[in-house]
Amino acid sequence: MLKKILIGALSLLLVSLPGKAAVIALWDFEDETTSTSYSADSGSGTLGTFTGTQSIGTDAGNEFLDFSTGGSFIIHVSGTGFTDFQVTYQAQKNGMSPSVTWGWSTTGSGFVTTGVSPGSDTPGSSFSTFFVQSFPSDLNNVSDVYLQASFGSAVDFDNISVSGVPEPVNVALACFGVAFVGLTFGRRVYAMARSQRAVIA
Numbered sequence: 313m314l315k316k317i318l319i320g321a322l323s324l325l326l327v328s329l330p331g332k333a334a335v336i337a338l339w340d341f342e343d344e345t346t347s348t349s350y351s352a353d354s355g356s357g358t359l360g361t362f363t364g365t366q367s368i369g370t371d372a373g374n375e376f377l378d379f380s381t382g383g384s385f386i387i388h389v390s391g392t393g394f395t396d397f398q399v400t401y402q403a404q405k406n407g408m409s410p411s412v413t414w415g416w417s418t419t420g421s422g423f424v425t426t427g428v429s430p431g432s433d434t435p436g437s438s439f440s441t442f443f444v445q446s447f448p449s450d451l452n453n454v455s456d457v458y459l460q461a462s463f464g465s466a467v468d469f470d471n472i473s474v475s476g477v478p479e480p481v482n483v484a485l486a487c488f489g490v491a492f493v494g495l496t497f498g499r500r501v502y503a504m505a506r507s508q509r510a511v512i513a
Contacts, residue, residue, distance in 0.1 A: 410464050
């Protein structure tokens with residue numbers, strides 16, 4: 313009976329849980345030196361395959377990815393177990409007013425902008441936060457997710473974050489594991505209490 317109640321409660325919990333995005337990879341560029349590729353400072357992923365001239369810039373102790381020309385970069389993360397990808401980043405123009413356009417691919421080439429919302433952002437003269445709210449469902453649960461930022465003139469980037477919503481099956485497995493451990497532990501406690509009662513009687 314207890315098992316049925318717990319399974320019913322767990323099912324209701326899973327149905328009512330909203331999908332909450334989890335950070336897959338984050339680049340803050342602190343303590344970095346200029347490189348041809350940067351590993352994520354938090355999570356797992358790479359940022360590289362640059363066109364244009366890039367380096368690590370510094371302003372008032374803050375380090376960032378500094379492009380002195382227009383160009384592009386590619387982010388590569390694993391999408392296994394994730395849906396609803398999003399990108400958050402900070403950017404400022406470094407000269408003329410650039411437009412930052414995002415594209416996606418599952419192969420690392422042939423990037424398309426279809427299904428990206430918003431498709432582009434225009435940074436101002438100081439760092440502002442931008443949020444690419446959605447990429448198409450073609451990326452859901454794909455082992456290799458490639459995201460490309462392209463811009464026509466110089467831009468500085470900082471705190472680039474890729475996030476996704478864990479698939480419900482992963483949440484269900486985690487909840488099932490917790491319920492299983494709880495049931496197993498509960499049975500042992502109950503069995504110990506019964507054996508102690510039998511010894512006392």
